[in-house]
Structures are given as C-alpha cells and as structure tokens.
Amino acid sequence: MNVSIIGTTGYGGAELLRILHRHPEFNIQSIHSTKEDLPIWMEYPHLYEIIDDHLQSIDPAKIAKQSDIVFLATPSGISGKLASEFASENIKVIDLSGDLRLPAETYQQWYKNEPVHPAISEKAVYGLSEWHKEEIKSANLIANPGCYPTAALLSLAPVVQENLIDPNSIIIDAKSGVSGAGRSLNRTTSFSEANENFRAYKVNEHQHIPEIEKQLLRWNEEIHPITFTTHLLPISRGIMTTSYVQLKEAYQTSQLLDLYKETYKDNSFIRIRPENNYPSVKEVAGSNYCDIGLHADTRTGRLTIISCIDNLMKGAAGQAIQNANIMCGLNETTGLDFIPLYP
Amino acid sequence: MNVSIIGTTGYGGAELLRILHRHPEFNIQSIHSTKEDLPIWMEYPHLYEIIDDHLQSIDPAKIAKQSDIVFLATPSGISGKLASEFASENIKVIDLSGDLRLPAETYQQWYKNEPVHPAISEKAVYGLSEWHKEEIKSANLIANPGCYPTAALLSLAPVVQENLIDPNSIIIDAKSGVSGAGRSLNRTTSFSEANENFRAYKVNEHQHIPEIEKQLLRWNEEIHPITFTTHLLPISRGIMTTSYVQLKEAYQTSQLLDLYKETYKDNSFIRIRPENNYPSVKEVAGSNYCDIGLHADTRTGRLTIISCIDNLMKGAAGQAIQNANIMCGLNETTGLDFIPLYP
Amino acid sequence: MNVSIIGTTGYGGAELLRILHRHPEFNIQSIHSTKEDLPIWMEYPHLYEIIDDHLQSIDPAKIAKQSDIVFLATPSGISGKLASEFASENIKVIDLSGDLRLPAETYQQWYKNEPVHPAISEKAVYGLSEWHKEEIKSANLIANPGCYPTAALLSLAPVVQENLIDPNSIIIDAKSGVSGAGRSLNRTTSFSEANENFRAYKVNEHQHIPEIEKQLLRWNEEIHPITFTTHLLPISRGIMTTSYVQLKEAYQTSQLLDLYKETYKDNSFIRIRPENNYPSVKEVAGSNYCDIGLHADTRTGRLTIISCIDNLMKGAAGQAIQNANIMCGLNETTGLDFIPLYP
Amino acid sequence: MNVSIIGTTGYGGAELLRILHRHPEFNIQSIHSTKEDLPIWMEYPHLYEIIDDHLQSIDPAKIAKQSDIVFLATPSGISGKLASEFASENIKVIDLSGDLRLPAETYQQWYKNEPVHPAISEKAVYGLSEWHKEEIKSANLIANPGCYPTAALLSLAPVVQENLIDPNSIIIDAKSGVSGAGRSLNRTTSFSEANENFRAYKVNEHQHIPEIEKQLLRWNEEIHPITFTTHLLPISRGIMTTSYVQLKEAYQTSQLLDLYKETYKDNSFIRIRPENNYPSVKEVAGSNYCDIGLHADTRTGRLTIISCIDNLMKGAAGQAIQNANIMCGLNETTGLDFIPLYP
Incomplete structure (x- = not known):
C-alpha cells in the first residue's frame, strides 16, 4: 500500500514517518508540505540518512493518483478543505485534525473556524479504534480522535x-x-x-x-x-x-x-x-x-x-496507523509493536 | 529573637535558613541534626560562605534555654516526640510535620505512626496563617499546615x-x-x-x-x-x-x-x-x-x-516564618518579601 | 536614586525589577518598552500586585530628566543607539547588551550590526565588577559584560x-x-x-x-x-x-x-x-x-x-546592579543579598 | 539463538529487553537477578503484558546449558566473577561492565575493585563494533565498551x-x-x-x-x-x-x-x-x-x-546487541532499526 503524508513537518507528521518507515505493509510514497523541496532531514535531523525524501508541494489530484492512503497531519482549518478535495477520489483518507469530528455548528462554536460541508463530515467515521472497528473497516474517511x-x-x-x-x-x-x-x-x-x-x-x-x-x-x-x-x-x-x-x-x-x-x-x-x-x-x-x-x-x-x-x-499518529491497518484488513497492531522507551 | 532549627538537613530546614538568614528580627541561634558537627554547607553547598554554622546535636533542654522559637523540620513520628519534650518549656514551637495536625485516632489511621499525647496535640494551633491569626498570636505551639x-x-x-x-x-x-x-x-x-x-x-x-x-x-x-x-x-x-x-x-x-x-x-x-x-x-x-x-x-x-x-x-518554611512573625507581634510579611523567581 | 529601565519585557529587564523592587537605595522611577501602556504584570504575571507600573514609551530626553541611572536591557543593535542618545545627558547609563563592549570593526564582524560611534563606545567602561572597580566608580557609561x-x-x-x-x-x-x-x-x-x-x-x-x-x-x-x-x-x-x-x-x-x-x-x-x-x-x-x-x-x-x-x-542584571552600586558609592552588595534558591 | 540476561533490573538490562523482545533472531530464554521470582513488569511496569517473564536466580551452570549467548548487565565487580564462571562453557558472553576492559593493574587503580584473572580478561575482545568486527566475529567473550x-x-x-x-x-x-x-x-x-x-x-x-x-x-x-x-x-x-x-x-x-x-x-x-x-x-x-x-x-x-x-x-545495550549480531554472523543492524524518538 502506498501512503502519502500531507503536513509532514509537524510533530504528528514526523511521528507518522517514524512508524511508517518500518511498517511492513505500508510504503511511504511521498511527503508533502508548504515547505516544498526541502529534504525532510533538514527539518528533522534525527531522520538524517534514514529518510531521504524531499518535501513535495500539496497537489491533491496528483497525490490521489499515486497513493492508496493519505494522512492529513495538517492543522484544523486546512485539513477539512483537503479532505473535501479528496472526497471524490478513490482513496482512503485519515485526518488527524479536529475538522471532521463534530457537527458543523458545534465545530464553528468551539474551533472558531469555517466548518467543512456536512456532506463530507457526515461521511467521516470517528476513528476511536477499539470501539468502531467495523465502521472503520468499511470507511474511506476517518476523523482520527484528538489526544x-x-x-x-x-x-x-x-x-x-x-x-x-x-x-x-x-x-x-x-x-x-x-x-x-x-x-x-x-x-x-x-x-x-x-x-x-x-x-x-x-x-x-x-x-x-x-x-x-x-x-x-x-x-x-x-x-x-x-x-x-x-x-x-x-x-x-x-x-x-x-x-x-x-x-x-x-x-x-x-x-x-x-x-x-x-x-x-x-x-x-x-x-x-x-x-x-x-x-x-x-x-x-x-x-x-x-x-x-x-x-x-x-x-x-x-x-x-x-x-x-x-x-x-495513541493520541495521534499511532492511532492513525492503527486505523489504517484496520481499513486495509491488516492486524491492527501491524508496525506498531513499539515497547515504551523507559527511562 | 533567637531561633533554632531541628532537622536542618531536609529541604524544609534549608528553606528556613534561606529565609532566616536575612530576616531582620530573627537571629539563627543554632541548627540541629543527627549529623552533628558537620558544617551545613557540606550538606548544602549553595550556603558556602553564607552560613557558617555547624550542625549540633539535638538536646531539647539546651535548645530551649538558648532559643525563643524552635522550628521542628523533622519527619512525622519524630516531630511529635520533640514537641512533647518542649511542651513544658517557655518557648514557642512551630512544627512543620503532620504530627500535631490531627486527633490521635485519625493520625494513627492515616500516618501509621504512634500519635502524640492528646494533651500536647490539643494545645497546638493549626497555623493556616490567613485564617487563624488571633489564635496563632497567643499560641506557643503551632501545627504548621501541610503543603x-x-x-x-x-x-x-x-x-x-x-x-x-x-x-x-x-x-x-x-x-x-x-x-x-x-x-x-x-x-x-x-x-x-x-x-x-x-x-x-x-x-x-x-x-x-x-x-x-x-x-x-x-x-x-x-x-x-x-x-x-x-x-x-x-x-x-x-x-x-x-x-x-x-x-x-x-x-x-x-x-x-x-x-x-x-x-x-x-x-x-x-x-x-x-x-x-x-x-x-x-x-x-x-x-x-x-x-x-x-x-x-x-x-x-x-x-x-x-x-x-x-x-x-507557603507550603512549609514560608508559612512557618509567617506564623512566627504573627506569634511575635511582627508584621506577618517581615522577612518574606521574596519576589517569585521567574523564569 | 531614581532608576529607569528600557527594554523591560525581556528576561534581563524582569530580573532588574526583581532586584530593584527591594533595593534599599534605588527607586524604580519608570519602565519602558515598545509595548507601551501595558501593565508589567500582564507580561509577567509573577509580578501581579507586587509591581503596578505600566510600561511607558521610550523617550530618552524625558527619561534622562527623571532618572539618575538608566539600564538598557534592550537588544544589541538598539542599545547602542540609545546609549548615544543619552551620551550628552548628565545621567549614568548601564548597557546590558553587547553594543559597547568591542571596537567598532570587531563588533561589526561578530555581531553583523552597525557599530556605535567610537566616541561613544570608547567612553564605555567594561563593567567586570571585581576587576574594574575604580574605573566603574568614575564612569557614566558601562558596558555590562556578557554572561x-x-x-x-x-x-x-x-x-x-x-x-x-x-x-x-x-x-x-x-x-x-x-x-x-x-x-x-x-x-x-x-x-x-x-x-x-x-x-x-x-x-x-x-x-x-x-x-x-x-x-x-x-x-x-x-x-x-x-x-x-x-x-x-x-x-x-x-x-x-x-x-x-x-x-x-x-x-x-x-x-x-x-x-x-x-x-x-x-x-x-x-x-x-x-x-x-x-x-x-x-x-x-x-x-x-x-x-x-x-x-x-x-x-x-x-x-x-x-x-x-x-x-x-551575575551574568546580566545582578552584575548591572553591582555596577550601579559601585558607580553610586554604595557597598557593591547592596540589594544583592540573594541566597541561591535550592533545590 | 537463545539468549539470557543476568542483572536484568538495571537500566542496561531493561534496554536489552526492549531490543531483544522484537529481535528476529534472538529469543529471550531467561532473565536473572538477585530479585528472583519477581515478574519483570513489577520492576518495570512499562513491560506489563509485553514481557511476562519472571526473574530467576543466577545459576551460571544452568544458564550456560540453556543459552547460546549471555549478557552480563551486572555491576563492575560482579560481572568479572560471572565471566570467569562462564569461561569454560561453550557459550558467548557479552559483559556490559568495565570488568574486562583493562589490564589488571590499571583496573585496580581506577575501579578500586579486585581485577579478574588475566587469563580471562586477556581473552576478552573490546567490542567497539565499528573497529573490531573481525575479532568480534570469532570471540566468545566481549568487553562491551563504556558509554x-x-x-x-x-x-x-x-x-x-x-x-x-x-x-x-x-x-x-x-x-x-x-x-x-x-x-x-x-x-x-x-x-x-x-x-x-x-x-x-x-x-x-x-x-x-x-x-x-x-x-x-x-x-x-x-x-x-x-x-x-x-x-x-x-x-x-x-x-x-x-x-x-x-x-x-x-x-x-x-x-x-x-x-x-x-x-x-x-x-x-x-x-x-x-x-x-x-x-x-x-x-x-x-x-x-x-x-x-x-x-x-x-x-x-x-x-x-x-x-x-x-x-x-550505542553506549550499552544497543552496542551489545550489535556485537552479538556480529558474533552470530548476522547483519550488525539486525533488530536495531530504531529511529530516534523525537521530540
């Protein structure tokens, strides 16, 4: 499965890379950001010589063509718009922001942002993995829960x-x-x-x-x-x-x-x-x-x-991958066998 | 006023020293600990060349003779015993431990220690400075509140x-x-x-x-x-x-x-x-x-x-000094004009 | 002595306030910043109900008239210009920035800023208090050392x-x-x-x-x-x-x-x-x-x-006050009797 | 390959467990400590429901029989003695302590411990992986470098x-x-x-x-x-x-x-x-x-x-596993593909 990340330079994006790089079933197809052309290690030197990808511009049509799954690690207000653009494409979308989690009116009241069209947000399944497995399995659009x-x-x-x-x-x-x-x-x-x-x-x-x-x-x-x-x-x-x-x-x-x-x-x-x-x-x-x-x-x-x-x-990238696993019919723990780092 | 500290090597004791050293009305008469003879700066190098006192053994009778006020910065279980020994002396005692704050039965249940004799603990005024000023003024024994x-x-x-x-x-x-x-x-x-x-x-x-x-x-x-x-x-x-x-x-x-x-x-x-x-x-x-x-x-x-x-x-040494100020008829803020250290 | 601070919202300025508020000989005359009118506690809530002053605009002529000493806690590049404006006034100036510490050419090479006129910087005494006491005593302009x-x-x-x-x-x-x-x-x-x-x-x-x-x-x-x-x-x-x-x-x-x-x-x-x-x-x-x-x-x-x-x-505000003490003929430790906060 | 760890309750031991649990070629055979019988998760709750092993007593003969590789995560002074006991066994030993890194006299001078017999320490290869690969390949005893x-x-x-x-x-x-x-x-x-x-x-x-x-x-x-x-x-x-x-x-x-x-x-x-x-x-x-x-x-x-x-x-458990990989003819990176955890 080819996966792409939009909004890669935030901490959620970096954590997706950490997981996906050794995920046995998912392949990092491309990473995207408004900081296009920059090699990701210049933003995150801990990835030096591990992930060589350069950031690419955000072109939803092109991304949809190349990818099976897209992770939106973009901020609230941006994610919703991108999700709308991907809605007609045959692609699985997992949004880590809050844009798809609430009814329009409630969203506007608490986020002070313009809500996405209800036609989009109502399609989104709330990806609390342990509780909505069946829905997630058949979903194309996931509202990944907040931390x-x-x-x-x-x-x-x-x-x-x-x-x-x-x-x-x-x-x-x-x-x-x-x-x-x-x-x-x-x-x-x-x-x-x-x-x-x-x-x-x-x-x-x-x-x-x-x-x-x-x-x-x-x-x-x-x-x-x-x-x-x-x-x-x-x-x-x-x-x-x-x-x-x-x-x-x-x-x-x-x-x-x-x-x-x-x-x-x-x-x-x-x-x-x-x-x-x-x-x-x-x-x-x-x-x-x-x-x-x-x-x-x-x-x-x-x-x-x-x-x-x-x-x-579990509060962001991990649960997003867990949801992607479920959507793809994989064991939900695939690529997520991280033992806590202690001390 | 001559003040002594018993249990000087804990953090409460060290904080009492920090305040008392520049208090305009209180004079550090002696400091006490089971680690007798050690200069206090060897326990707390930040006091090097500031406070030259050596720790002295804990001799209540001698301490009572030399001091107007005694601070007990000793652990629960020890403080109560010391408070009892000072009870018959004409000296103001402020206990920073939990030994004098509760009725005997409740104390035993929650602290799992032997309680002090009710004759002692009932004499103790609970030193929540802002609320018990009048009682504190006339007290000889203060149960300084917990943090x-x-x-x-x-x-x-x-x-x-x-x-x-x-x-x-x-x-x-x-x-x-x-x-x-x-x-x-x-x-x-x-x-x-x-x-x-x-x-x-x-x-x-x-x-x-x-x-x-x-x-x-x-x-x-x-x-x-x-x-x-x-x-x-x-x-x-x-x-x-x-x-x-x-x-x-x-x-x-x-x-x-x-x-x-x-x-x-x-x-x-x-x-x-x-x-x-x-x-x-x-x-x-x-x-x-x-x-x-x-x-x-x-x-x-x-x-x-x-x-x-x-x-x-305010959760230990500061409130103890505030109580000592009140007991001695001083303005409660005397020697306590510390501006928060930020950042 | 009336003292004023310019550049009060940085950490150096806040630390000057912490010291000056209880300094027995210096009075905080006014505090200045580009954020004029704001009460200082809104920038630094730890000063709430302790220092009520509002920030004032930076008007060197007016400041010079009201003050005996001015502390420049402004960034490099700004401080030098202000020092120049105060140069003709009968006022003691202590600059905490790097603007007055180096010869013009060296300054430009390492700071990449425009240097102040040598007529100003050459008047400045390098305020390493322990080593230049005599010079500091008779100086009107101090280049306070870097940390x-x-x-x-x-x-x-x-x-x-x-x-x-x-x-x-x-x-x-x-x-x-x-x-x-x-x-x-x-x-x-x-x-x-x-x-x-x-x-x-x-x-x-x-x-x-x-x-x-x-x-x-x-x-x-x-x-x-x-x-x-x-x-x-x-x-x-x-x-x-x-x-x-x-x-x-x-x-x-x-x-x-x-x-x-x-x-x-x-x-x-x-x-x-x-x-x-x-x-x-x-x-x-x-x-x-x-x-x-x-x-x-x-x-x-x-x-x-x-x-x-x-x-x-000692790396900024403390040494600046130490220098101000020396300039004013006070004991250099006046208002600086802070015991280290430990732990 | 069956591996055992002696001295599992220190941080080096816990880190070995974190790596070994998902190592594709090494199997955790047994874990040992003086705290025998305790389940390891009671010492390290982050391992709860991940590693169910109980700590076992330290019986070198028995351990040697069951294991292909033994990691000594024991303190200096203990490790050397254990290494000596394993010396005659047909088993690979990797010692994370300083006991095998120095000539006897130097060891005694700097560690203030009794040195191991030179017959043992001279057999040990200094496991600085990048520089001694050939020696490590054929070694049975590794002095794993200090951090x-x-x-x-x-x-x-x-x-x-x-x-x-x-x-x-x-x-x-x-x-x-x-x-x-x-x-x-x-x-x-x-x-x-x-x-x-x-x-x-x-x-x-x-x-x-x-x-x-x-x-x-x-x-x-x-x-x-x-x-x-x-x-x-x-x-x-x-x-x-x-x-x-x-x-x-x-x-x-x-x-x-x-x-x-x-x-x-x-x-x-x-x-x-x-x-x-x-x-x-x-x-x-x-x-x-x-x-x-x-x-x-x-x-x-x-x-x-x-x-x-x-x-x-790299300063302890990681390099120890790297050395074990080399000793066993595996790619040195096997089981060590951890991406740094950032931030």
Whole structure:
C-alpha cells in the first residue's frame, strides 16, 4: 500500500514517518508540505540518512493518483478543505485534525473556524479504534480522535456504557506534554516559560469538550455536559487524564477492574493495571498503549480513573496507523509493536 | 529573637535558613541534626560562605534555654516526640510535620505512626496563617499546615464558608513538585524515573485528606468526605490544586472573584487573579504567595478553582516564618518579601 | 536614586525589577518598552500586585530628566543607539547588551550590526565588577559584560594575570540555560526541542569570543586566540564554563586554590570552592555568586577550571546592579543579598 | 539463538529487553537477578503484558546449558566473577561492565575493585563494533565498551589513526544524562538535586579515562594522557562529547568531514553530519546511532568534534546487541532499526 503524508513537518507528521518507515505493509510514497523541496532531514535531523525524501508541494489530484492512503497531519482549518478535495477520489483518507469530528455548528462554536460541508463530515467515521472497528473497516474517511478524547474516552467507556455512574458527575482533569501544542512557536510553549512550570489553560473552553461529549452520548444518551480542565506538563510527550465519576452503587475496585479487563480483553493496546497500581506517562512513551488504573473510594462512592497515553502515538499518529491497518484488513497492531522507551 | 532549627538537613530546614538568614528580627541561634558537627554547607553547598554554622546535636533542654522559637523540620513520628519534650518549656514551637495536625485516632489511621499525647496535640494551633491569626498570636505551639492542605484550603475557604456549594461535591486534583517528597532517597523520586514523567500516587489514601477535611468541617459542618488525588510533577518546587465544586446557584465567575477579593483583601500573600487569568506554579516559585484563579462553568454549574503555591515556602518554611512573625507581634510579611523567581 | 529601565519585557529587564523592587537605595522611577501602556504584570504575571507600573514609551530626553541611572536591557543593535542618545545627558547609563563592549570593526564582524560611534563606545567602561572597580566608580557609561565572558573571565583571571599558563592553550567549553537566549521565540528554544536535549551551537563563532579575548589580552598581552564552544542546557537559568589551560609548571591544585582565594579575598560574590569540591549551576541560582572549582591534573599538566553563575544575575542584571552600586558609592552588595534558591 | 540476561533490573538490562523482545533472531530464554521470582513488569511496569517473564536466580551452570549467548548487565565487580564462571562453557558472553576492559593493574587503580584473572580478561575482545568486527566475529567473550569511551573514540578515531593531530592535545569535555549512573539511588541523581542543575564530577578521575587511552594508543602509540571531564546533564538519556585537538596542519572542516565520511562509509550507525550542522543528543535518543559533527577553527588550528549517542543504546545495550549480531554472523543492524524518538 502506498501512503502519502500531507503536513509532514509537524510533530504528528514526523511521528507518522517514524512508524511508517518500518511498517511492513505500508510504503511511504511521498511527503508533502508548504515547505516544498526541502529534504525532510533538514527539518528533522534525527531522520538524517534514514529518510531521504524531499518535501513535495500539496497537489491533491496528483497525490490521489499515486497513493492508496493519505494522512492529513495538517492543522484544523486546512485539513477539512483537503479532505473535501479528496472526497471524490478513490482513496482512503485519515485526518488527524479536529475538522471532521463534530457537527458543523458545534465545530464553528468551539474551533472558531469555517466548518467543512456536512456532506463530507457526515461521511467521516470517528476513528476511536477499539470501539468502531467495523465502521472503520468499511470507511474511506476517518476523523482520527484528538489526544485528550482518546485518553479520556477509552478510560470512561466501560462505566458509561454499563450505566454505572451518575450521568451528571463526569469531571476530567487532563494533563498534556508540550508536543501536544504542535511545532508552531508561542510563548507558553517556549522552554524558559514551560520548564519547571505547570499551568492550566482553556479552562472549561477546550475544543475537545464537545468531541468527548459527543462520543459519551453515543454510548449513553443520559450523559450531561462534562467538566474538563487541561494543564500543560513540563515534558515533551504524554497525556494523563484523571477522571472522577459518582458510582450509582457501591462497587469494589476489583469488580470494576474485572469489567475493564473483560471489556478490553481483545484489545492489545489497552492495558488495565492491577489493583493498587497506576500507570505513569513515561510507561507508555513512544508506544501505542493506553494504560488504565482505577480506584473506587468507599468513603465517597466516587471512582477515580487514571489513563495514560503518548499523545503523539495513541493520541495521534499511532492511532492513525492503527486505523489504517484496520481499513486495509491488516492486524491492527501491524508496525506498531513499539515497547515504551523507559527511562 | 533567637531561633533554632531541628532537622536542618531536609529541604524544609534549608528553606528556613534561606529565609532566616536575612530576616531582620530573627537571629539563627543554632541548627540541629543527627549529623552533628558537620558544617551545613557540606550538606548544602549553595550556603558556602553564607552560613557558617555547624550542625549540633539535638538536646531539647539546651535548645530551649538558648532559643525563643524552635522550628521542628523533622519527619512525622519524630516531630511529635520533640514537641512533647518542649511542651513544658517557655518557648514557642512551630512544627512543620503532620504530627500535631490531627486527633490521635485519625493520625494513627492515616500516618501509621504512634500519635502524640492528646494533651500536647490539643494545645497546638493549626497555623493556616490567613485564617487563624488571633489564635496563632497567643499560641506557643503551632501545627504548621501541610503543603497540599495550604493550597487547597486557601482556595476553597470562601465558597465553603459562605455555604455556596453542594457539601458533597468537593474534588481536589493536586499536583506537586518532587521536593515535596523530602530529601530521603527513593526510586520514584530519582531523576531517571521522575523526569519526563507524571504519575498519580496514594490515590484516595494521602494523609493530607483528614487534615483538609478537618478544617473544611470547622468552616462548614455539612461538608462530606472529599475526593483527593495527588500527582508527582517533574519539577523541583511548586504545587497546584485544581478543585471542582458544584455551585448551589448559578453564579458568574466575576461574582465569585469579588467574594474572593473581598475575603482576602487584607492578606498580602493571597493574590486573586483577574477573570480569564490563571496562575502557574512558576509564578510563585521561591515566594510565599498563594495565587488563585476561578472559573464558573455555566454549562455544568460547577466551579473550577486553581491554586498555586511554592510547596517549600507557603507550603512549609514560608508559612512557618509567617506564623512566627504573627506569634511575635511582627508584621506577618517581615522577612518574606521574596519576589517569585521567574523564569 | 531614581532608576529607569528600557527594554523591560525581556528576561534581563524582569530580573532588574526583581532586584530593584527591594533595593534599599534605588527607586524604580519608570519602565519602558515598545509595548507601551501595558501593565508589567500582564507580561509577567509573577509580578501581579507586587509591581503596578505600566510600561511607558521610550523617550530618552524625558527619561534622562527623571532618572539618575538608566539600564538598557534592550537588544544589541538598539542599545547602542540609545546609549548615544543619552551620551550628552548628565545621567549614568548601564548597557546590558553587547553594543559597547568591542571596537567598532570587531563588533561589526561578530555581531553583523552597525557599530556605535567610537566616541561613544570608547567612553564605555567594561563593567567586570571585581576587576574594574575604580574605573566603574568614575564612569557614566558601562558596558555590562556578557554572561559567558563573566563566568569565563572571573575563573581565568588569576592564572592569566600571573602568567602561569601556556598563552596558546585556552579552551573554554561553555554551557548555558535557555533564558540566555532571551524571550523572543525560536525553534531551538521551544520546549519540545530543548527539553531532554543538549546541543552545541555557534561552534567557534559565538560573539562572546572577541569579548573574552579582549579582556584576556588586557591582562596578559601574550594570550592567543581561544577555543570557545557554547552548548544549550535544558534548564532555565545557569551557566557553567569548563576551561582547560596548560600550566607552565607543575602546580598542585591546592597552590592554585590559594592563589584564587587570595586574589578574590575581598570580593564577596566570588566563592572559591575547597579542593575536590566543584560548583553546580543550581548552587548559584537566583543569586549573584560566581562559584569556582579547580583541578590540576598531574598526568597532563593541565588545569581544569569550573565556573558557575546565574546567567540572569551575575551574568546580566545582578552584575548591572553591582555596577550601579559601585558607580553610586554604595557597598557593591547592596540589594544583592540573594541566597541561591535550592533545590 | 537463545539468549539470557543476568542483572536484568538495571537500566542496561531493561534496554536489552526492549531490543531483544522484537529481535528476529534472538529469543529471550531467561532473565536473572538477585530479585528472583519477581515478574519483570513489577520492576518495570512499562513491560506489563509485553514481557511476562519472571526473574530467576543466577545459576551460571544452568544458564550456560540453556543459552547460546549471555549478557552480563551486572555491576563492575560482579560481572568479572560471572565471566570467569562462564569461561569454560561453550557459550558467548557479552559483559556490559568495565570488568574486562583493562589490564589488571590499571583496573585496580581506577575501579578500586579486585581485577579478574588475566587469563580471562586477556581473552576478552573490546567490542567497539565499528573497529573490531573481525575479532568480534570469532570471540566468545566481549568487553562491551563504556558509554563515554564509545562516543569519544568513534569521534576521535579518524584523526588519531591518520596521525593528523598533536598527540599531546586531546581534551574531551563529556556530558551524560542521568541514566548513565544506573538505577541505584544516590543524592546526586535524585530528581530535586539533578533537575534544573548541571554539575561536573570525577574531574580527571573517571574510570573511563584509561579505557579511552588504551584504545587511542592501540590506534596511535604516540598519544599522550588525555584530559577528560564528565558532567551530569538533567536529562534521562544521552551523551555528548565535545573533543578538542590541535591539528598538525591547517585542514579545512570539509576535508576532515570527507575523511570521516570515507572512514565510516560502510557503518550505518555512524552518521557524519554535513558542514555547519551539529548533532544534539535528542536526535539519537532511543536509537543505536552515533552522530558526529566537526569544526576546524582557522583562528586557532584546533578541531572541535561533537559526538552524540544514547548512553543506553550505542553506549550499552544497543552496542551489545550489535556485537552479538556480529558474533552470530548476522547483519550488525539486525533488530536495531530504531529511529530516534523525537521530540
């Protein structure tokens, strides 16, 4: 299968290259960017003498002709337009941006961008791999999930689907490494400001809120609006969501762990930790794992759920390749057997 | 006033030295540790040629004779015993450990240590400076608050006291820099394991839970048990608590900010941030400030409260000196005019 | 004394504010920037409720009228022009940039900027405080030394002046924290690129090379061109220079330490470490100290010299205030009694 | 091929597991440690559900029977004893410690440990893969090089072998991430002390000095003792050596780059950077690359050589596997196709 990447110079694009270069079934056909002609190693010297490709201009018609799969690693606002251009082509498209994840009105409200035409966005399958395998298999257009939603949704799914919680009690306290903000420069993500620091941002205003709520409602239509806070961690990679929900009944931690293990038993990227063991972000770094730990507090009747992913892997490029694998009828883990890099 | 420090080689002790060395009214009389005879700069080379004192053995009777104030920067389990030995002396004692903060039974349950005799602990005033000034003024024994409780309580006080929240809705998601774990060695706080990492620990089991609840109940007897999660940040100093409470009525953020500003208007170490502005931990580093930001979410009716302190300053040594100032009738800010070190 | 700062929004300007706010003899008269009217706390929230000043436009005539001392914390290329405008005024000017440190031709070659008129630059005294006190006392214009030159020169001075080394053997391997690059944004200093990284830059091409050589030649005219490499450390503050020189004779480390201690015995900001003890950058963080450690290797006849400063303090704002103190006849340590912030 | 690891709980052991788990020709037969019976994931949760093995006791006879290759990831002092026990067995042994790298007397002097019997150490081939391929092919016992020596030697080899430099001019300024110090606990490598810090250690006393000199002398018998300084970087992984040598003649950087490229043209793990491009440690993180950049300074006649490796990969486990590949007649890159993890 020939694959092309558009928007290769961002961190999502670079991570796609890291995976695709050793993927046994996918061949990097071409890489694209507005910085055309530049060899990719000049943007990313770690790829020197590994990937010799030069960046090419973004010509959708030409790309469609040469490729079986296209990854859009372009920013929100750009991706949607490109997806529209590829819509009539016989090609699989996976969009890593937020452009295809929401209904038009909601998108406009939270992203402050012009939405894509509903004819396009309604065709897009939400690529939360563990939950939509059948749909992904037959899709031509994937809205790859956001990094925060991936961590949060995978860890909330069992209790939401089984209706075990007060539907008006979901609070998600989320923390992300700085690479989640992309490679463009701004003060908050400059080293001297982010280092030895920790800050909350977009409090109750993050554009991933409607994405999470949309999926929760798909699972359980009683779910109320959620509380969601994002914080910037002084690390390059990694997301943790610490979620709080009120249990309807007094479950033991072990009972809930059993439910989680059963739910995800056929999903090798989801690791449910044993009781009294909680994942840390470094324990999934560089890999496609989502690690989950639970604690049901008998004092309060609340459940605390810890979920960790690498935001560039399971939160972006890794899940995108997982979706491409599923779309192509491959084992979903193909080319994704990265062991976390520790320490 | 002559002051002595016991347990000088921990981070709390070192921070006391940093403050006391330039305090205009307090004189460092002697410093004590089990590592007697060692010059303090050999433990802390940053003090070389600044503080020439050698560590002395811990002889309570002798210390009491020479000192007006004693700071106990010793670990839980040790501090309580020392406080008991000083109890009959005419000397002011400020204990930075958790030994005097809880009733005996609760202490034993959460700390797994032998509690001090109630005759001692009941004499101790809980030194949350902004709220117990009158009691502190006349106290001889101070239970200096824990780092997490200081950040959490100062930021919850106005809405708890004014009874604006559902008493069964308090969730505190807390994050601390590594110095909060002290200077003793363990794997979790070794560089290679903590760096580029973020982990939750003691989920629903942290010994600061009963300390927070005790004070909340003092303010509002309807308060239910809280949910409290602690996480380890890959930074040396700093604590943030992100707290979530359900508002009883639909308040605007600005109304609540007005309440907070009014509440703390005479307290120069509490800085209430303007609307849409949230503190980060680096913005208080090295200082005695507690910075607070708020957001009331109209979608959910919940209030998100961000609170930042330097765990070694307002969360330990800084507040201890603030309490000593109050005990001695000084302005509470004396010797504590540190501007945050940024960047 | 009324002091004004021009270029207040950079890290050097912010550090001047941190020092000046509690300086007993200097009063912050006004702060200036191209971002006029903005309250400084909006640029630096750590100053919220501490420094209420608003930034003002840069009007040299007006500033000169109101101020006794002006600090130029402006970038190279701007500072020189401002210094020229203040030249005819009866005011003390301290320039933290590189504009006044070099002869015109050398400046143009290394900085690629238009040099200031020699009539100005020749009036400027090189403010290496420990070595030029008499000149500084009577100067009206100070070229405040660069951060790397300060660390390197203070640590090389004794052996260069005493002519103990092969004049063609000076190699300086320098490492700096990221704040040394200033507050403007670029990819190399963004968090995701600088974190968990270490890189060499401007190898043999750094503009501080001629500044170091000029001063070394002033001390010892036989000195040859030096080798100087700069590296970017993943920390916010701190510089270490590791310097290598060939000793002419076989000295013991202890003999050289005696020389260093004697040389700097009246300089309280220079701390010569005992044998087998070497400074680390964190041991001077936030302070005006320059800490020096030595090791003479009997196997090679070479001397290794370790020197640490805080690049924003002794390497910029701290030394600038030290120079201002000297110019005003104050004790050089006035307002600079910061104990390093550790850990 | 069945391989076993002794000393699996250190960082070198964990990194061997990361590589071996997906190595196409090597099978992890058993893992050994003094912590017998523990499942490895309890020591390293990032391996949870990936590697299910339990640690086994260290029984050399039994291990020899079951294995074709044994990796000794044990500390210096232990490794040598184990190597001796395996010496009479028909098994390939690769020792990652320093026990087999030096003559007995030199070893004792620098390591302060009892040396192994010369009959053992003299059989060991120094496994600097790029330079000793033929010897390694036929060896049964490999002394795997130290991390610093690997970075330094690979980058000095061409100019030392070609005799282009003053043999009495080699100065190596080395910087390492904290994982190089291993997983045992000590204050210097605790987070609060190492973070936001940078320190020199073992100045002119590091045990890698004789290892580097031994190999340099093998290449060029005129080489004099070297100057070597080690520093601790606040990162988990990565080594940079910045080396300084005096060129005998006035070479251009480009001429020397040509020499380096020619020298290493058949070695895919050595990447010689183009002129004006220098490697950073993050650009090799998690991979087996050694990246080298050069600058010949016409002002001084000195050559500056920058060399970067991941200390746990090319500096330890990666090179060990590379050597095992060579010993087994495989392509040296087998199972080592890791692209650096960036950012």
